[in-house]
Amino acid sequence: MMKLKKSFRYSMQRSIPIMVGYFPVGIAYGILMEKAGYNFIWSLFSSLFVYAGSLQMLMVTFLINNVPLFTVMITALLLNSRHLFYGISFIEKFENYNFWKYFLIYGLSDENYSLLCSYKENEEVVEKWVHIFSAGLIWFYWILFSALGGLIGKMITFDTTGIDFALTALFVVILIEQIKNSESKIPLITAMISSVLWIVIIGADNFLLPSLLTTVSVLIMWNGKKRIFDTKEGE
Numbered sequence: 001m002m003k004l005k006k007s008f009r010y011s012m013q014r015s016i017p018i019m020v021g022y023f024p025v026g027i028a029y030g031i032l033m034e035k036a037g038y039n040f041i042w043s044l045f046s047s048l049f050v051y052a053g054s055l056q057m058l059m060v061t062f063l064i065n066n067v068p069l070f071t072v073m074i075t076a077l078l079l080n081s082r083h084l085f086y087g088i089s090f091i092e093k094f095e096n097y098n099f100w101k102y103f104l105i106y107g108l109s110d111e112n113y114s115l116l117c118s119y120k121e122n123e124e125v126v127e128k129w130v131h132i133f134s135a136g137l138i139w140f141y142w143i144l145f146s147a148l149g150g151l152i153g154k155m156i157t158f159d160t161t162g163i164d165f166a167l168t169a170l171f172v173v174i175l176i177e178q179i180k181n182s183e184s185k186i187p188l189i190t191a192m193i194s195s196v197l198w199i200v201i202i203g204a205d206n207f208l209l210p211s212l213l214t215t216v217s218v219l220i221m222w223n224g225k226k227r228i229f230d231t232k233e234g235e
Helices: 002-035 040-049 053-065 069-079 082-088 091-095 100-106 110-118 127-155 165-181 186-202 208-234
Strands: none
Touching (some): 002 040, 002 053, 040 053, 040 127, 053 069, 069 208, 082 091, 091 100, 100 127, 110 127
């Protein structure tokens, strides 16, 4: 029991920086949902069941513009496909956590993945419970701030024009981090050309899905050719 308590306290200490980061983004998301006509209940349940920050922010635009469900599905798959690779690296560890593995799989957000990767052995705590508590706390923070943002949005009477820039800012930050950590700029160049091309062809309201599919297709072909070239060079 003592180790369990220490595991919870340790998990809370590790999750505090994420809580601080979730506060402004979660609040902004809740306000955006409220201003789009969806009260805090919608924000709460969206965070409870969808639990994908960048996708949820994008969903506000989808809801406002009545984006087709198929486009939403494909975009969600492509936008969050990185989580497939997150899970692969923890398959063996999660297998030892019985039914809790399903919760950890569901809660494998970017932030929780960083905590899982940075965990160091500590004899005073139980690793399994540290991971479970961390996932639960991070999930709770996001749900809480999303709902709180919805309540705040309902009380705000002044013009909130510009707060939707939180979505743009979020994706700009993600883009910058990806550029910094990427050895190749091919994905960035491909995405930029594809986006501009499809905006010109079909307009800004419908370019997202064909642009994503084009970018992914080009990168798959590029990666295949690169592997063939590398193999020949090795010979």
